[in-house]
Amino acid sequence: MQLQDYRREYIQGGLRRKGLNTNPIAQFETWLQQAIASGLSDPTAMTLATVDENGWPNQRIVLLKQVDEQGFVFFTNKQSIKGRAIANNPNVSLHFPWYPLERQVRVQGKATLLDEQEVARYFASRPKESQLAAWASEQSQVIPSRDHLLEKFTALQEQYVESDAPLPIFWGGYRVKPSCIEFWQGGEHRLHDRFQYTQSEVEHDWKIDRLAP
Ligand SMILES: Cc1cc2nc3c(=O)[nH]c(=O)nc-3n(C[C@H](O)[C@H](O)[C@H](O)COP(=O)(O)O)c2cc1C
Helix, strand or coil, X not given: CCHHXXXXXXXXXXCCHHHCCCCHHHHHHHHHHHHHHCXXXXXXXXXXXXXXXXXXXXXXXXXXXXXXXXXXXXXXXXXXXXXXXXXXXXXXXXXXXXXXXXXXXXXXXXXXXXXXXXXHHHHHHCCHHHHHHHHHCCCCCCCCCHHHHHHHHHHHHHHCCCXXXXXXXXXXXXXXXXXXXXXXXXXXXXXXXXXXXXXXXXXXXXXXXXXXX
16 A cells, blocks of 8 residues: 555544633643543653754653643653753653544643652652663663663662662653643544644733644
8 A cells, every 4th residue: 555545534523712721731631631531542642852952853752740830741861862952952842642533732842850859759659660770771872782771670679679769860850831832633624623822921821823724
């Protein structure tokens, strides 16, 4: 089959301005709950796009761990490729692809580091193996082999057999404070619905525009 023959209609229903919440975070929470309830896989997975010091964009998936008026939270290694990019340029973009619901959400905002207490709280809630894996992985560095990783992991398991793993200094979290959020709902004949919320000067006041599909 030719790639150009893959096509389908988007039929799940439209998005109308009168049905939108005036607050994009509340709107996002409604869509996230619907994505979870629909049973689609990895509803909290989001693509995180960053730009490095040479202006190159890069992207990868991370998991959303919290969302509220302050922004979208994820956890990672601060010395990874993404961590280094954000240290140089905090402007990032997030993308949620909820294909079975024929929806996507796109966010632009600034990422800031979470404070250590918040990170420590989340780190302590993770399974011990995940904590040790965070210690074992110099994320985004070149390593000689999988065995190298497993040896480090096994040594850590022995080291922390009777005690909790402490929070690594290189491990952390970011909160993306949104300045622009777009909700996309697929429509019949490619006449999709798009609504963009843009933060105005007054905090918590959002301008809503319909965009052409
Ligand atoms: C479903 C899924 C969830 C992921 N969640 C995370 C996450 O929450 N944090 C993280 O650091 N990496 C996560 N990863 C791995 C990242 O996509 C990426 O490989 C890693 O963070 C290194 O990225 P970087 O080299 O651009 O910094 C996830 C990958 C997938 C496919």
